[in-house]
Amino acid sequence: MIICERKPIDELKSFIAGKKKVLLVGCRGCVTVCNAGGTKEVEILAALLRLDAQKDGNELTIDEFTLERQCDPEYVDELADLVAKQYDAILSMACSVGPQFLSRRYPKEKVYPSLNTCFIGGALAHGVWAEHCQACGNCIIHNFGGMCPVSRCSKSIMNGPCGGSSNGVCEISKEVECIWHLIASKYMDEGRLAEFAPLQPIKDWSKSRDGGPRKIVREELVK
Amino acid sequence: MTREIKTASNLEKVLASGNFAVTGELGPPRSADGHEVAEKAKHLVGNVDSVNITDNQTAVVRMSSMAAGLLVQREGLQCNMQMVTRDRNRIAIQSDIMGAYALGIHNLLCLTGDHQKFGDHPQAKNVFDMDAIGLIQTVKSMRDDGRLLSGQELPPEGRPKIFIGSAYNPFADPEKYRIHRTAKKVEAGVDFLQSQCIYDMPRFRAFMKEAVDMGLTEKAYFMAGITPFKNLGMARYMQKNVPGILVPDEFINRLKGVPKEKQAEEGMKIAAEQIEEFKTTPSLGIKGVHLMLIEWEHMVPEFVKLCKLTPRPKL
Amino acid sequence: MSEFEPKIIAFCCQYCAYNAADTAGSMRLQYTPNVEIVLIPCSGRFDVILALKAFQSGADGVYVAGCLEGGCHFLDGNIRAKKRVVYLQNELKKIGLEPERLAMVNVSASQGPQFAAYIDEFAGVVKGLGPSPIKKQLAA
Known part of the structure; x- marks a missing residue:
């Protein structure tokens, strides 16, 4: 929401x-x-x-x-x-x-x-909400263990974690978890590193806000 | 050991010829005063093979790394222009790469960059169109495939023959994943890699063993980052406050063991011992050192002499 | 003009403070007049809107009384109430109303005399602040 x-x-x-x-x-x-x-x-x-x-x-x-x-x-x-x-x-x-x-x-x-x-996010607990999506228009979380590096990494990097990752938290604040720490740990724990290793391509941002204000028209629904 | 030479980079020549390479680091001023850059560069000329020019490091506004890099080159020293993806999108990135090469810059260090939150302009909008690995791919594509990210072709004489560098941090987390992130940089096409400041030698040796075993050191030149302690206070500060930097008690005790006025000397001695190990242990896979004597540039001549790193080869 | 006696609304938990007030009464303890006790099933039932409405109707002070910490019949109703009180105190400050007009206390059912003393203490604070500016405007 x-x-x-x-x-x-x-x-x-x-x-x-x-x-x-x-x-x-x-x-x-x-x-x-x-x-x-x-x-x-x-x-x-x-x-x-x-x-x-x-x-x-x-x-x-x-x-x-x-x-x-x-x-x-x-x-x-x-x-x-x-x-x-x-x-x-x-x-x-x-x-x-x-x-x-x-x-x-x-x-x-x-x-x-x-x-x-x-932001677009969810409730972690009653009274606590966290950002989980940046509406980039082309969801790729399946490549990252179901976690979104676009919205949850401070630098939206595609090949993390960067050198600022320490003890599971981001360099910008101890309050910000390093999503890349979680992603990498998940693949390592599951022994799926090979699957995780490929270089991620440079992201196409044209479907995000960078492509201009967005609009969806569903012809079958339009009266 | 010789490898194919791809560029006119002096650093590449030194590395390819099997010499133990030395790079330095220079932070541009927080002003438009070019003389300051030239002054700092004088301490480095003849003592290092090329010098990194930081790109608004810690997200504090400074003279552009391309401009400061050119000022350094006028003093007779090639620069490793650092480029962060924090402040430029792919349009500016590719344009700056073309411009930098046209102006005679041969080395580019590809970085994602520090987040602006703790810089002097936290109100800034960041870009992060791509990360450091994407930047490596971009330079490589322009150089080797002669193509922009759009697919647009570059004429053969218009390809930037740039020696591609990046950083690696064996001390960040998760520990076991660090080597894989470095491997990604190698896979993306990086030519040389410089590490963060190394103090925790056992962890560094273990990291390099993995790099060697994975064959990474055959594909890219690994350089070790060195920052000598100026005094005990600095060592303690780094031990306690800098995430991802592990300072062993052994070094703290050595600094404690000498009078205050001898601490800088002791710090340099520790660093010299580290460098000696890198030089004399080929199995580590280290092909050179990256000296980060930030705001201590005038000590570089003395330090390289102490470490027997001079004279630098003229190739 | 007669001496100012503050009008206080006290939201009292049925498991503790309400009984304490009862005890105080049956012990014939004298405490500040003009206190309206409102029975609530738990101090966790206290909501900021209740206090806001009391102030809007001219209350000089609003008091919330719940069980001793760790003794809530519903586990943490009193802890939640305390957080709401602190939240509302901040909001009151921002609209220029003295945050001291709102307070919370923890008592047990047997603490009749303490309850009377707490109420007196709070009434003293409110008395020191004078009539609520809202009441003044209502009267005008």
Whole structure:
């Protein structure tokens, strides 16, 4: 899923400074699962912003609404009646796709992102998420024991581990595991070194973001 | 032992003729002052066969390795231009290789490069279009097949006749895998390899035995990296803080055993003994040494004399 | 104007603090007035939104009372509650509300007198901070 993190409260306060009527929109997709922008996080952020306004005697109304998904026009449409109430600002608590879809559907509204979209990853434990994919557009993890060197090696190297690998951790931080240590160890432990040895070709990045913004059209699905 | 000469590299000539080769290292300045490069180079001319010019090492911005390399060559010493893939994509890489060769650079050291996280510009976007092994393949393809990565052909006179180098680190992890990573570099077509600073001799000997047994030392020239201790503090710091560098207590004790003002001398003595072993033990497969006296370049003349590495052969 | 008596909402775990409060009562111990005890099944039930709503409604202080560490009926509810309290204290600081208005304590069911003393101590801190700025605005 897409892992997000709420922006610092000061930045969010700066978005709504001087505004009186704000709509806070959550998303029941990835950001609900990663505890960043679901119904509950919307409720908490709304309460914090209200408290802040109340404390200073500022007039502020915050309405809360959580959509099934903000990355799908049919759900974004559901917001039409609410948007008609004329808000001074709409804060989207989805990944950055959300505020972009809201802006496009409701072009007159001032839409702000409330989350920072961090990476594609998974939960290692409750409250701990780690990056596992960089959307390079051409998955090759089967060549690396099911592990992704593109996203999980600090230098995305194809023939690791580099000389910075020490005690299973990366040279950039003891908090970053050396994925190449895990890959190489796996093949050695399984006695499959010969299979692992071939030189990896220089990667073709044209299917990744480097090839420009990407789009998929599935003709059989298009109406 | 003689091997086919592929380039006009002095280092290659020395190695191919069976002489024990010596390379040095020079870090370009963090400024546009070319005189500093020339000054440092003066200590190295005549004392080494070629000198590595680091490419923004530790991701700190310095004068480009190609420019500093040319300044060194003007002083009469061939350079081993280092090139990291951190800062260039394949377009810039191939373009710089052509340019470097056109300007008279004959040796290129292919590296992935340190991550910029601990450099002076951690806000930078890194490139890593390919790794060091990909870079080796790229230079080899341009030189031997006369082809760019696109398949575009280079005319015979337009092929960069570059002596291809890279680094190897026997002391990183996983220990048992290190030799296989080095083998990949050899398979990719590297001509010479320089190691990280060696202190842990038993581990290094074991590593080289594998290299010899796998036939790697017949395909590429292996050089041993040497950095003499300047003092006890430096040895202790490296022992405790530098990952992948193992400093045996034996060396620490030797430095402890002499007065402070004699520690540098003792450090050089230790290094000289290591070099003596490499020179006199052909079965190790070591064909030369790479001296890394960083910011200590003025000591190179004294050090090579102590190690009886001079005069350098003129080929 | 009469002396300021802080309004405190205390979320008390049913296995410990709630009983401790009960004990304090039956022992006729005097402790700070204006404390509203809210029974929760475990301090792990404490959620930041509960505290935020209490503050929004004009509470001067919010107190969370759970079992002694290692003594949670649900193993680690009190540890989780503590983390939430610390998290919310930081958030309160960022919106300019004194983080000391929120606190957590660990007691056992038999510690009636201690509970009374803890509450008094917390009330003293809140009293020192004065009425919550939100309450002031609500009153205005």
